[in-house]
Amino acid sequence: MKFFIDTANLDQIKEAQALGILDGVTTNPSLMAKEGITGAENIVNHYKAICDVVEGDVSAEVIATDFEGMVREGEALAALNPQIVVKLPMIADGVKACKYFADKGIKTNMTLVFSAGQALLAAKAGATYVSPFIGRLDDVSTDGLGLISEIRLIFDNYGYTTEILAASVRHTMHIIDCAKIGADVMTGPLSAISGLLKHPLTDIGLAKFLADFKKGN
Numbered sequence: 001m002k003f004f005i006d007t008a009n010l011d012q013i014k015e016a017q018a019l020g021i022l023d024g025v026t027t028n029p030s031l032m033a034k035e036g037i038t039g040a041e042n043i044v045n046h047y048k049a050i051c052d053v054v055e056g057d058v059s060a061e062v063i064a065t066d067f068e069g070m071v072r073e074g075e076a077l078a079a080l081n082p083q084i085v086v087k088l089p090m091i092a093d094g095v096k097a098c099k100y101f102a103d104k105g106i107k108t109n110m111t112l113v114f115s116a117g118q119a120l121l122a123a124k125a126g127a128t129y130v131s132p133f134i135g136r137l138d139d140v141s142t143d144g145l146g147l148i149s150e151i152r153l154i155f156d157n158y159g160y161t162t163e164i165l166a167a168s169v170r171h172t173m174h175i176i177d178c179a180k181i182g183a184d185v186m187t188g189p190l191s192a193i194s195g196l197l198k199h200p201l202t203d204i205g206l207a208k209f210l211a212d213f214k215k216g217n
């Protein structure tokens with residue numbers, strides 16, 4: 001399973017990258033705003049800075065909601081760096097833009113996906129990634145992981161190559177469950193990724209090994 005970090009925070013991206021397990025980054029306008037990055041020029045420069053830190057795919061979201069605007073913005077973003085994946089909202093014009101970029105060989109990430117039907121349309125439009133938001137579904141008492149399973153089944157039935165990018169991951173169990181179900185990618189916060197490291201028996205065991213080593217020296 002690929003690991004993406006879901007943040008625009010460069011320090012956190014660097015920390016995850018230093019672990020050696022990072023495959024990419026996803027951002028969105030809210031994550032950019034959270035880091036105080038506003039204005040088209042600053043946002044573009046920030047995408048370039050993220051691409052300099054990581055080697056994998058970096059999702060950059062368009063703001064336009066009409067086809068022509070999405071194509072204009074998406075082409076400008078894709079021209080920044082070959083790592084850029086154009087992130088498009090799951091609306092009719094987003095699907096049209098997805099097909100347009102797929103035909104041109106530009107990578108896409110269909111975002112704000114909350115149903116199997118939306119994921120099927122994204123795959124048919126040739127999306128590179130489809131992003132079901134599992135945490136936000138859980139927030140409204142709907143089974144986010146169940147949606148990942150449904151999409152897995154549908155994509156496998158027809159051999160769609162669109163990768164299932166489990167998004168809105170909130171904690172370590174989301175990551176583990178996504179791996180069991182067969183999500184191709186997960187994107188989550190650094191806290192969820194680092195949480196996978198922790199086990200009290202590891203800490204106890206290591207302390208004992210070090211103490212026993214000292215006894216013999």
Ligand code: E4P
Pocket residue numbers: 006026027028111131133135136167168169187
């Ligand atoms: C996905 O690409 C989104 O950036 C993200 O995962 C949304 O997560 P949230 O529901 O925690 O805001």
